[in-house]
Amino acid sequence: MKSETCFGKASGKALTQYYSEEEAQDAAEYSKEYYGNDLSPYHCDKCDLWHLSPKSRQTPSQKCTRCTGGYGVEKASYRSKCEARLRADIIYDEQGISLRVYKCKYGSGWHLTKSHF
Ligand SMILES: [Zn+2]
Ligand SMILES: [Zn+2]
Structure with a gap:
């Protein structure tokens, strides 16, 4: 599902939205396996759903x-x-x-x- 409210600032493309952390985590693992992308889920305050962002942008x-x-x-x-x-x-x-x-x-x-x- 593509978000109608949230867009990547760099790409300008609609972000993919997930309804739970598990769903986002599954998608992140799929992406790593098939595309080699290191993504991790984060909760979005704007739409109250989950998106993925590159691990390099994660700040513990x-x-x-x-x-x-x-x-x-x-x-x-x-x-x-x-x-x-x-x-x-x-x-x-x-x-x-x-x-x-x-x-x-x-x-x-x-x-x-x-x-x-
Ligand atoms: Zn969002
Ligand atoms: Zn303090």
Whole structure:
């Protein structure tokens, strides 16, 4: 299924959408086997479904136990400023939301925020 709401910024093509992480994971494995593409699933906030993106664009994050976002959810924490920046760029590409990188004041990596203070 092609998404009607989400497009790859680089390609301009509609992204393929999946209804569950399992479905997206299956497609990623298929793609690796047949095309040699290293893809992994991510949850899309825009359409609330799943898409695939190249592994090189994946930025592993952990939850910061000391900082919370606007809705009381734990903030994702990135290991380096560079990875946080990459994630911010990807979010901007995919969702058009521009985020700022800042260092966790408790020393657990780097966070992203929408607010400009
Ligand atoms: Zn989407
Ligand atoms: Zn923090």
